[in-house]
Amino acid sequence: MLQRKKPNLNSLIMGGVAGLMIGGAGAYLSNRTNAESLESAKSDSVTLGDPELTSGIPGIALLTQSQIEAWLADESNHLPLKITLPPGLDAGSANIYIPDDNPMTRAKIELGRQLYFDERLSSDNTVSCASCHDPAQGWGAEMPFGVGVRGQTGGRNSPVSFNRILSKAQFWDGRADSLEDQAVGPIANAIEMGNTHDASIKTIAAIPGYQIQFEKIFEDGVTIDNVGKALATFERAIVTGPMPYDAYDKLVKFETTFADDLEYLDEEPELKAKYDAIKADTDAMPMSESAQRGMKLFAGKANCAACHAGANFTDEQYHNLGVGMEAAEPDLGRFDQTGEDKDRGAFKTPTLRNIAFVAPYMHDGSQGTLEEVVEWYNKGGHKNPYLSDKMKPLNLTEQEQADLIAFMVEGLTGEFPYVSQARLPQSPAK
Ligand code: HEC
Numbered sequence: 001m002l003q004r005k006k007p008n009l010n011s012l013i014m015g016g017v018a019g020l021m022i023g024g025a026g027a028y029l030s031n032r033t034n035a036e037s038l039e040s041a042k043s044d045s046v047t048l049g050d051p052e053l054t055s056g057i058p059g060i061a062l063l064t065q066s067q068i069e070a071w072l073a074d075e076s077n078h079l080p081l082k083i084t085l086p087p088g089l090d091a092g093s094a095n096i097y098i099p100d101d102n103p104m105t106r107a108k109i110e111l112g113r114q115l116y117f118d119e120r121l122s123s124d125n126t127v128s129c130a131s132c133h134d135p136a137q138g139w140g141a142e143m144p145f146g147v148g149v150r151g152q153t154g155g156r157n158s159p160v161s162f163n164r165i166l167s168k169a170q171f172w173d174g175r176a177d178s179l180e181d182q183a184v185g186p187i188a189n190a191i192e193m194g195n196t197h198d199a200s201i202k203t204i205a206a207i208p209g210y211q212i213q214f215e216k217i218f219e220d221g222v223t224i225d226n227v228g229k230a231l232a233t234f235e236r237a238i239v240t241g242p243m244p245y246d247a248y249d250k251l252v253k254f255e256t257t258f259a260d261d262l263e264y265l266d267e268e269p270e271l272k273a274k275y276d277a278i279k280a281d282t283d284a285m286p287m288s289e290s291a292q293r294g295m296k297l298f299a300g301k302a303n304c305a306a307c308h309a310g311a312n313f314t315d316e317q318y319h320n321l322g323v324g325m326e327a328a329e330p331d332l333g334r335f336d337q338t339g340e341d342k343d344r345g346a347f348k349t350p351t352l353r354n355i356a357f358v359a360p361y362m363h364d365g366s367q368g369t370l371e372e373v374v375e376w377y378n379k380g381g382h383k384n385p386y387l388s389d390k391m392k393p394l395n396l397t398e399q400e401q402a403d404l405i406a407f408m409v410e411g412l413t414g415e416f417p418y419v420s421q422a423r424l425p426q427s428p429a430k
């Protein structure tokens, strides 16, 4: 029986994943000593996901003007950063997209962090980006639709705002060409933050702490484009850490490549050392037998990897699975951008990293659990004239369905970066 409910974030963190974060996935960051992180603190080479980048300007409570000035005076905060991705995600490094005119710097990440959590960007000071892309809700939202100012909802589910550095086109239908383009959209969207760009710029410029940051970081100070650049830079810094899949994937690849040598490893010390290291990683982030079977199904009989491919588990393409297509006037998704028939009802393949945290699922939030999702694929999606030709009934047994779910829950769960949600600039005295 497939009885598993939507996993509870707290119990995942407190229970199964706790061991993983301390023993395995977390190790790449937390094994570093304080001395090391201090030394590297102002180097221009960084690994995204390092809490140093997203902990906010040092201190507590609201940011004071003098703290911001001291931060801005440190020239190393303005160095264009040479970035690497955390282990696992780094397999996708070739797909990193950062526009030439918006290099990442510590100061820009930090300014974007403040803006991301700041409700003063909305018309009535109640909604921030984090309202719908909430770190406590896996950087998405537990509601089927994003809830904006005055409780209004749109028709689409909030996607996650992490690992965006590996995508160029944004939104379910890819209508924004970059994170920079995307980021300023919600501010002026009537049902999201309900503001105008002019009004939000005025608000920001009137907050001295923001004013001096924009002046120092950008040649032209507070503009809506620069708000977009700062937000996009912060979002690029939000990446997920290693998960059991990453370790097992290496093991499977090794065992396939060296299938003939495995018996004789004792005679090849170098190869054996490599193998032992890979084994040690899987031991530190173990997956159950069921999840290991699910991993094979994912790339094999269940055909999930046909679209959920690569380091971020997405081909960055648009497909019609039939979700919502039974409606009289369905959301046509990508079609509204391209006008091509093949794109009717097609939506962008989402990442599956940390998928256990971000129910409900699909562009319309219509599937509440991973059980429902797997049932959907097992029956071949919903028949309609534009259904992807990759969607076929899978004939998975109940056990195989359970295995796939176990793989997604255990194998695809990794660490989120630490991000401070406080430390925003003070409002001007009235
Ligand atoms: C009221 C809820 C809401 C608010 C507030 C909101 N978003 Fe979103 N966001 C959504 C929804 C819903 C979508 C998907 C819309 C679509 O695809 O048409 C989305 C899409 C995105 C995407 C695209 C992700 C992808 O995988 O393509 C990013 C990035 C994003 N938002 C960042 C932000 C930022 C930055 C802010 C603040 C400036 C913000 N959002 C404010 C609900 C919200």
Ligand code: HEC
Pocket (backbone or CB within 6 Å): 298, 302, 303, 304, 305, 306, 307, 308, 318, 319, 320, 321, 322, 323, 346, 347, 348, 349, 350, 351, 352, 355, 358, 360, 361, 362, 363, 364, 370, 373, 374, 377, 378, 388, 390, 391, 404
């Ligand atoms: C034809 C390409 C394709 C195949 C094959 C495919 N997916 Fe998907 N997947 C997508 C797309 C596209 C979406 C979003 C569809 C939508 O919202 O209309 C999606 C959504 C999902 C979601 C929800 C993600 C979210 O954030 O809401 C999960 C979970 C998922 N797929 C898992 C799987 C599994 C497991 C398999 C194999 C049984 C699989 N997918 C096979 C393309 C595919």
